[in-house]
Amino acid sequence: LAEAFIESRYADEVLAALTAVPWSTGVADNHERVFDVLRDFGQRSQSAMPEGNVEAAAAEIDAMCAGDDDLAIIERIANAQSANPWLQKAAVALASGSPLSARLITSQLRRCRGLALNAVFQAELVLSTRIIRQGEFTEGVRALLIDKDKTPRWQHSAASEVPAALIEEHFSAPWPENPLQDL
Structure with a gap:
């Protein structure tokens, strides 16, 4: 390319x-x-052409993301001790970000693995719609863009505290038929 x-x-x-x-x-x-x-x-x-970040860190990324235990993956990434500055930045961002978002991201990646592109878009629409209706997104916007105090007050202090029912709720469609059904 x-x-x-x-x-x-x-x-x-x-x-x-x-x-x-x-x-x-x-x-x-x-x-x-x-x-x-x-x-x-x-x-x-x-x-x-600048070097890509992912290729240089692929082995570390694979090791951190191994397995199906979302909490273990989040823990490994947030506590990563890497010489790679790009991975260091990712670890800090994950550790300071929303625990709910971390759980949703890992769950979404697992759920969408192997799906056709149209099904991934449909799932993304469901998740996006649920996220913006929930207060965590609003809190992140407030802390970063409105008040700019960079001290969000997340609903959960750790990924392990996020209830499974709340995660499941984010993946249930808020409508009888997905608006992207005809993709």
């Missing part, structure tokens, strides 16, 4: 090259011509 990253210093050259392309009346032909132009600039930009 070298053509997916093009350095901004090439912006004028990309526009000039696209302007010079002999366009055709065929959509597929024009797509191919655009890709040819972008591929060239992408290859020139390849050495400037």
Whole structure:
């Protein structure tokens, strides 16, 4: 995917090259011509492409996320002792974030594993709708964006205190038929 990253210093050259392309009346032909132009600039930009965070931390991530015990996964991530600054930041964010959100995220990942994309979108809509109707989201917005005191008062002080019934409630549809049923 070298053509997916093009350095901004090439912006004028990309526009000039696209302007010079002999366009055709065929959509597929024009797509191919655009890709040819972008591929060239992408290859020139390849050495400037930043390294990804996930690939460098994949083994640590896999180890922290092993198993189906949501509480153990949350605990391992929140207490991670990694030399990787990106993982350190993730550990701090999880440890200071909403315990309910941590439980919902791990549950959602487990529940949606292996589902078709349309089913994942439908599940995401259910969860999103439930989350915004619940006070935890509002509290996070208040602490971070409104009062900016950065001291949210979460409903639960630890992930282990979140009742299973509350998690289940977030995954039950608030309507008889999902609005994304026809995806």
